[in-house]
Amino acid sequence: MSLIKIIEILAILVGAFSGFIEARSKRMDVVGVFTVAFITAFGGGTLRDILLDKRPLFWVTHDEYAILIFVLALTAAPAIRTLRKIVSERLIVVADALGLGLFSIAGVSEALAAGMPLFISSMMGVITGVFGGILRDIVCNEVPMVLRDGKPYAICSFVGCWVYLMLQRADTPADFSLWFSAMLISALRLAAWAKDVKLN
């Protein structure tokens, strides 16, 4: 399995986790919890693939991920309300930041591989990174977190995507470029959140 796929799978699990928590806090039933987790985990990548007209979709050929999320929803959902009390706001933000980094880099590298121009590739990275969470919040009728907290979010993804594109152009080994830029995005987001940076 390629490194990109490993990164995408990590991002999917992180995304599903943040979906679980938000759906449970809305008191949704098990199918609702699954749906929100699924949208969060696959929403960004699916939008990217629809825009690039790439089929079949990742989760259609690999239905084991959908089934995994479903089993987790069945088994974990009842426990998550208790979990929620233990899980601090901080943990959610960390999970979300990891997801942002992993998804963004998976997105930009897939778009580049599909022959998109540089700027469009960076946009696809941001879309993949940010849209799962936006769709999660729209379905749950919340103001998207990316707007809500007024702190740098999409811009961290954008910077990291360009770092990735520059590293690729400089012939840095692919493994290093991927992990370095994904971690950079997560770190930037966490730093911006911790330092209470406001951009406006």
Added chain:
Amino acid sequence: MSLIKIIEILAILVGAFSGFIEARSKRMDVVGVFTVAFITAFGGGTLRDILLDKRPLFWVTHDEYAILIFVLALTAAPAIRTLRKIVSERLIVVADALGLGLFSIAGVSEALAAGMPLFISSMMGVITGVFGGILRDIVCNEVPMVLRDGKPYAICSFVGCWVYLMLQRADTPADFSLWFSAMLISALRLAAWAKDVKLN
């Protein structure tokens, strides 16, 4: 015309009806009423076809349905405000439950015919059944009904889709499988609603 198509057409009319009522209660003009009715009627199936990359879309090749909804919007819209007073909440829930059953089964059988794996087919059934209503509520800026009332909804569709898949596998005659599982979904939803079952 195949049975699936008859079922899909019934679902479209039921969906359009629930769209009419919600749009009128928002005091939208005739094009707005048409738009919301159209989105409710075709939203789930269109999303399914985009995910499966199936073209042309049903309503593009059969523009008579779009025209029918438009004529209904033109003629029925002025009457619907009065209608609304007569139409009880109960009737809306019944229409919605019928639509849920019909759309779900149309969705799962189309996905199965397109060669999707079983679990993905069942998800496509739920998406087709549930998304028209979700899109209707998002466009009207309401919390989706599927979340709002805290009663089993998507899960009824999910159960019925699996009953359909099992019946198909057991070589039950297609006609019977289709109608039985569609009616099962509607019945489950209505029973859950009437009994005030809460899942959480």
Added chain:
Amino acid sequence: MSLIKIIEILAILVGAFSGFIEARSKRMDVVGVFTVAFITAFGGGTLRDILLDKRPLFWVTHDEYAILIFVLALTAAPAIRTLRKIVSERLIVVADALGLGLFSIAGVSEALAAGMPLFISSMMGVITGVFGGILRDIVCNEVPMVLRDGKPYAICSFVGCWVYLMLQRADTPADFSLWFSAMLISALRLAAWAKDVKLN
């Protein structure tokens, strides 16, 4: 460059402008401002192309428009808060009306060229004209303007699209049909707004 493309570019600029203003009034950062402007400018056309299964998307092959909007977001965003005080509500409505006319006609003519039936073509015109603004408002968590003010909006687009289709059928020179019907839509919308016409 064909006249249609010139019209679409004008519409894109007008759309981006209304996106800038709405995003700034939500105090979004520069990437947020860019995203909302981009969605408003390309949302309707992208949805139309996804429904028609037309690829690559306009903004993917012509990435200069995405870059232009990005540069405008970078340079204009800091200035727009001051601008906002100068820019009256009236100017926004005028820009929005121009965008509605230009996008609608670009949409209907592309759909007709893709061999869609007449009614579906007119719907594609309305979708292209109206959806950028709807997506902008959904992302910003606002009730879509098309519903908000209770004045004719989508219906102006619909009437103009049919005028275009009739002019085309009557073999009127393409240039004239395009401009006349685009301006007609804008004029209808502005007249309806100014006269405080209410449709319900």
